[in-house]
Amino acid sequence: MYILEKGLLPLEHYFTNNANLKSEIRELIYTIANTEFKFLSDNGVFAKNKIDYGSAFLVSQFLKQHLDITGSHILDVGCGYGFIGIVISKLRKTKVDLIDVNKRALHLCERNIKINKVDCQAYISDCYENVDNKYDYIITNPPIRAGKVVVEKILLEAKNYLQDQGELWFVIHKDQGAKSMQKILEKQYSVEIIAKSKGFFVFCAKIY
Numbered sequence: 001m002y003i004l005e006k007g008l009l010p011l012e013h014y015f016t017n018n019a020n021l022k023s024e025i026r027e028l029i030y031t032i033a034n035t036e037f038k039f040l041s042d043n044g045v046f047a048k049n050k051i052d053y054g055s056a057f058l059v060s061q062f063l064k065q066h067l068d069i070t071g072s073h074i075l076d077v078g079c080g081y082g083f084i085g086i087v088i089s090k091l092r093k094t095k096v097d098l099i100d101v102n103k104r105a106l107h108l109c110e111r112n113i114k115i116n117k118v119d120c121q122a123y124i125s126d127c128y129e130n131v132d133n134k135y136d137y138i139i140t141n142p143p144i145r146a147g148k149v150v151v152e153k154i155l156l157e158a159k160n161y162l163q164d165q166g167e168l169w170f171v172i173h174k175d176q177g178a179k180s181m182q183k184i185l186e187k188q189y190s191v192e193i194i195a196k197s198k199g200f201f202v203f204c205a206k207i208y
Ligand SMILES: C[S@@+](CC[C@H](N)C(=O)[O-])C[C@H]1O[C@@H](n2cnc3c(N)ncnc32)[C@H](O)[C@@H]1O
Pocket: 014, 015, 016, 046, 047, 052, 055, 077, 078, 079, 080, 081, 082, 083, 084, 099, 100, 101, 102, 105, 125, 126, 127, 128, 141, 142, 143, 144, 146, 150
């Protein structure tokens, strides 16, 4: 391997599984709607030191438009340590499944589900590989760094895992292709920009 021969460390991403990466668990506290959440985070996962602004913006917009969705079933794709799914599950009393490819993130997510006492289930899945339910809502802050192929797969294949009236909610920054992704999705969904903040676009896509 060229990189190793050069004596440099191979590139690490937040979505790669590397059990050898030193663990340094930290606690992140996040308050929304007068409810305090605690999240365990670690090296090798997305937003390890601070809840991501884009994810927080996505969650706030989703909650604003869904005041009563009791009984809904939601899928959080690329859940990381579980911020999006856990907050929505707690505040809207809904059942949320959370999936990711990163084992360390999933392990944290399982602990965070217990800590925050929510009705959630986390499991490993490369995109929808292990998903066999249909959901009322699919929500994601997609893994831009995993590349366009993965992001498009997560967003375009969501329709196969949504109920007929289901909604796909996602956030993308304008500098990470928000507008071009909107154009791609418009071939298969009706896409609405819900809100923009600091360059982040929150979208809702519905099957035609
Ligand atoms: C931008 S991060 C969002 C993490 C978390 N939802 C949050 O808001 O903090 C994207 C997540 O997608 C995961 N991911 C990357 N490739 C994936 C794939 N092929 N299938 C499922 N998840 C993937 C990464 O491990 C990462 O946790």
